[in-house]
Amino acid sequence: MSADVNEAKASQGRRNFLKIIGGGVIVAASAGGLFAASRTPTKAIEPWKLALGAKPDFDPRRYVLSHAILAPNPHNRQPWQVDLEEENVMTLYCDLDRRLPYTDPFDRQITIGLGCFLELADIAAKEIGLKAEIEMFPAGEGVPRLDDRPVARIELKKDDVEPDPLFAHIYDRRSNKDPYELGKSVSAENASLIVAEVVGGAIGGDITDENVAAELRKIAWNAMETELRTYRTAKESIDLLRIGKAEIEENPDGIDLGGAFFEVADALGFMNRDEFLDTSTTAFQQQMAAVKEPFGTANGFVFVKTEGNFRRDQIAAGRSYVRMNLKATELGIAMQPWSQALQEFEEVAPQYKQIRKVLQVEEGETLQMFARIGYGKKPEPSPRWAYETRLVNS
Numbered sequence: 001m002s003a004d005v006n007e008a009k010a011s012q013g014r015r016n017f018l019k020i021i022g023g024g025v026i027v028a029a030s031a032g033g034l035f036a037a038s039r040t041p042t043k044a045i046e047p048w049k050l051a052l053g054a055k056p057d058f059d060p061r062r063y064v065l066s067h068a069i070l071a072p073n074p075h076n077r078q079p080w081q082v083d084l085e086e087e088n089v090m091t092l093y094c095d096l097d098r099r100l101p102y103t104d105p106f107d108r109q110i111t112i113g114l115g116c117f118l119e120l121a122d123i124a125a126k127e128i129g130l131k132a133e134i135e136m137f138p139a140g141e142g143v144p145r146l147d148d149r150p151v152a153r154i155e156l157k158k159d160d161v162e163p164d165p166l167f168a169h170i171y172d173r174r175s176n177k178d179p180y181e182l183g184k185s186v187s188a189e190n191a192s193l194i195v196a197e198v199v200g201g202a203i204g205g206d207i208t209d210e211n212v213a214a215e216l217r218k219i220a221w222n223a224m225e226t227e228l229r230t231y232r233t234a235k236e237s238i239d240l241l242r243i244g245k246a247e248i249e250e251n252p253d254g255i256d257l258g259g260a261f262f263e264v265a266d267a268l269g270f271m272n273r274d275e276f277l278d279t280s281t282t283a284f285q286q287q288m289a290a291v292k293e294p295f296g297t298a299n300g301f302v303f304v305k306t307e308g309n310f311r312r313d314q315i316a317a318g319r320s321y322v323r324m325n326l327k328a329t330e331l332g333i334a335m336q337p338w339s340q341a342l343q344e345f346e347e348v349a350p351q352y353k354q355i356r357k358v359l360q361v362e363e364g365e366t367l368q369m370f371a372r373i374g375y376g377k378k379p380e381p382s383p384r385w386a387y388e389t390r391l392v393n394s
């Protein structure tokens, strides 16, 4: 075999070895592992099962919280903290240590995640015949960054409420970061059904036109590449990697790379965090190729924008986004936010401008969420901290 063929084979091997992931980082592969099942971080995904079996009779707030913590949120930081001191009331705070200062310098995305949490709390309360009366930022909004004032006061009251049909999809909702099926696009009709879930004054939109989708893929990838080539923003993700069962169970948050494959790769030294950050290494190049793969499989998008960019707008965007994600789940449609071009750090300014232009975001409006939609196999649930660990004064 010539050196070229050898190199090609080796390169193909590396490609198979290093695959997937969105959200900032790395790899995955067909583990097909003998002991893959035993490496499932069962404890870290237990909160999904606990919510399913939760009973409202003991303290309805606990029923509500066991569902709310299943909300999507940036880098799975789970920034919620809940004070249960006042009877029938949940006071929601942002855990300020769980923010992402480099990629989310104004806590916009973290606030959106808290909006997703509030929407699931509301839907879960309705399911047991309660109204969640939500007062936003009762002591004022933290600007330009969140602070230790409450994000919301949620009072549960008996009321004549209608259950929300989206409740049924809370357990199956996912952010699907895998490549989607090529050649199978979401119809314009289904995309509109997803967008119809937008609430609270936010504005939704969808793109199913192939030419526009191609333009958006390019912008989104350029933004992702920028994030990965910018040391401080890339490091923010790398520092949140949880590789293998032990790390995931110890910290059931961040970017989880579970399964035997990653444990072995880590043990063999292929998961060197410093190399992923060093743009001159092969590991960095492989990372780029792996992260890029899903970008080629995005044929449709949905987005949420708001007229203002106050905290209440960001909360409305979060409430809307999770409803869209739940509706997509109902329709068997996979969804993944791609937030890089929406971010406010300096290096990504060109893509920030470009994506706004393509999506016709007006001057003064803010593009809050942008997500690809498509079809793919449902992934495992992502890890969660049990709600009890997020309580203060319980």
Ligand SMILES: Cc1cc2nc3c(=O)[nH]c(=O)nc-3n(C[C@H](O)[C@H](O)[C@H](O)COP(=O)(O)O)c2cc1C
Residues within 6 Å of the ligand: 022, 023, 024, 070, 071, 072, 073, 074, 075, 076, 109, 110, 112, 113, 116, 173, 174, 175, 176, 177, 336, 337, 338, 339, 340, 381, 382
């Ligand atoms: C505001 C916001 C921004 C997000 N941005 C991204 C992103 O850029 N890429 C990505 O893969 N996932 C993104 N996500 C999804 C989270 O990574 C995901 O919700 C989290 O890992 C938990 O997983 P789950 O949604 O499957 O429960 C975002 C979620 C929110 C709420």
